[in-house]
Amino acid sequence: MATETTAAAQGHVxxxxxxxxxxxxxxxxxxxxxxxxxxxxxxxxxxxxxxALVIIFFVLSRIALPRIGAVLAERQGAITNDIAAAExxxxxxxxxxxxxxxxxxxxxxxxxxIIADAKAEIKGDLDEAxxxxxxxxxxxxxxxxxxxxxxxxxxxxxxxxxxxxxTKDIVAAMGGKADAKTVNAAVTARMKG
Amino acid sequence: MATETQTGAAEQGAGLAFHPxxxxxxxxxxxxxxxxxxxxxxVTLWMALTVLAIIGLMVLGTSSRxxxxxxxxxxxxxxxxxxxKMVEDVAGKDALPYFPYVMTLxxxxxxxxxxxxxxxxxxxxxxxxxxxxxxxxxxxxxxLMGFIKHGAGFLSLFWISSxxxxxxxxxxxxxxxxxxxxxxSHSIRLAGNMMAGHAVIKVFAAFAPMIILSTGIGLIVTxxxxxxxxxxxxxxxxxxxxxxxxxxxxxCVYLKDALHPHH
Numbered sequence: 001m002a003t004e005t006t007a008a009a010q011g012h013v014x015x016x017x018x019x020x021x022x023x024x025x026x027x028x029x030x031x032x033x034x035x036x037x038x039x040x041x042x043x044x045x046x047x048x049x050x051x052a053l054v055i056i057f058f059v060l061s062r063i064a065l066p067r068i069g070a071v072l073a074e075r076q077g078a079i080t081n082d083i084a085a086a087e088x089x090x091x092x093x094x095x096x097x098x099x100x101x102x103x104x105x106x107x108x109x110x111x112x113x114i115i116a117d118a119k120a121e122i123k124g125d126l127d128e129a130x131x132x133x134x135x136x137x138x139x140x141x142x143x144x145x146x147x148x149x150x151x152x153x154x155x156x157x158x159x160x161x162x163x164x165x166x167t168k169d170i171v172a173a174m175g176g177k178a179d180a181k182t183v184n185a186a187v188t189a190r191m192k193g
Numbered sequence: 194m195a196t197e198t199q200t201g202a203a204e205q206g207a208g209l210a211f212h213p214x215x216x217x218x219x220x221x222x223x224x225x226x227x228x229x230x231x232x233x234x235x236v237t238l239w240m241a242l243t244v245l246a247i248i249g250l251m252v253l254g255t256s257s258r259x260x261x262x263x264x265x266x267x268x269x270x271x272x273x274x275x276x277x278k279m280v281e282d283v284a285g286k287d288a289l290p291y292f293p294y295v296m297t298l299x300x301x302x303x304x305x306x307x308x309x310x311x312x313x314x315x316x317x318x319x320x321x322x323x324x325x326x327x328x329x330x331x332x333x334x335x336x337l338m339g340f341i342k343h344g345a346g347f348l349s350l351f352w353i354s355s356x357x358x359x360x361x362x363x364x365x366x367x368x369x370x371x372x373x374x375x376x377x378s379h380s381i382r383l384a385g386n387m388m389a390g391h392a393v394i395k396v397f398a399a400f401a402p403m404i405i406l407s408t409g410i411g412l413i414v415t416x417x418x419x420x421x422x423x424x425x426x427x428x429x430x431x432x433x434x435x436x437x438x439x440x441x442x443x444x445c446v447y448l449k450d451a452l453h454p455h456h
Binding site: 024025027029030031033034035036038039040041042043044045046047048049050051052053055056057059060061064065067068069070071072074075078 | 213214215217218219220227228229230231232234237240242243244247248251252255258259260262266269270273274286292293294296297300301317319320321322323326327330385388
């Protein structure tokens with residue numbers, strides 16, 4: 001701070017005067033007004049800017065941008081290929097699934113046919129066996145019926161015999177004279193009724 | 194601290210050094226002479242660093258050309274895709290030959306802005322001389338290309354055929370004025386944004402040593418100024434990108450005008 005005071009004491013030049021004189025910095029190296037408006041520096045800035053821009057432009061257009069473009073295109077190609085391959089595999093998987101489904105459906109139909117055949121066969125056997133059994137049962141029943149009819153007929157004949165004998169005896173016991181022919185007719189008529 | 198003992202009112206002002214614009218001074222890197230056209234200055238240094246950073250990202254970063262990119266290659270590809278898409282979307286497919294040109298502008302501005310955020314650095318894009326050259330390059334390219342591609346038909350840019358006939362001369366006048374104001378706004382927008390932010394940071398930075406001068410008010414002013422520097426710095430990071438983006442997208446818009454002047 002001491003230098004500042006001495007400089008001021010020595011007669012500080014006003015910033016405005018310096019600016020009018022075309023100076024951009026004061027005696028201490030500080031800025032006067034806007035350094036951006038200092039014409040003294042502009043040529044230098046423009047020169048180095050043009051140099052920088054030309055370098056950047058050539059580096060970008062000759063090396064960097066074609067390289068990045070190629071890398072991106074290559075990646076895009078790889079992705080497209082991979083997607084195509086994936087789609088191929090997916091189609092294969094779908095067709096494999098279809099084939100499997102078809103095979104399964106076929107197997108199912110075949111199984112159904114086998115079941116139906118087996119069922120029909122079993123039913124035929126069963127029907128046959130049933131018919132046989134029915135016939136046997138019918139034969140047995142007919143035999144039985146015949147035996148029963150025989151037994152009944154015998155029984156009826158016996159009963160008639162017994163009734164005739166009893167009637168004769170009863171008539172005789174009552175003191176009547178039993179005519180065998182009349183008694184038989186009367187018993188037969190009663191038995192019918 | 195001789196001044197402090199002398200006058201009361203001047204004390205604080207003299208104690209705090211306010212030189213917000215000193216950071217924009219162009220000075221020779223070697224020696225103390227005047228700044229000539231080819232003098233190696235701090236402008237040269239920071240532009241060279243910008244060029245090196247761009248080469249580092251775009252050339253060295255992509256040198257492996259890997260299909261599965263490294264981090265730095267991803268960033269380079271991101272920049273490529275971002276600007277290419279912008280050129281394609283805004284200016285149309287036939288503007289793609291100008292993509293390297295637009296990319297040059299974008300990367301130069303982006304890296305200059307971000308390198309300028311390093312404390313003690315020099316922000317080349319805060320100078321009107323630099324941004325004016327960039328804007329004039331765009332303006333001249335667009336104008337020349339418009340006339341080369343469409344001849345006098347390029348003038349239909351100013352003759353808005355969709356407007357009612359009586360309005361057209363007035364609109365044409367407005368369009369012509371706005372056309373010539375373009376490079377001005379294009380350059381001042383960038384330089385102004387960069388300069389203002391850096392100057393504000395510097396002003397707050399000048400308040401930061403207040404605690405050395407006065408433990409009373411300094412207890413409040415110093416933390417607040419540090420907080421303010423942090424906040425403005427964060428804003429400046431955002432502005433650095435946005436201004437590069439805005440400059441580039443406006444370039445694309447102007448390119449579109451040159452390629453398709455008919456409304």
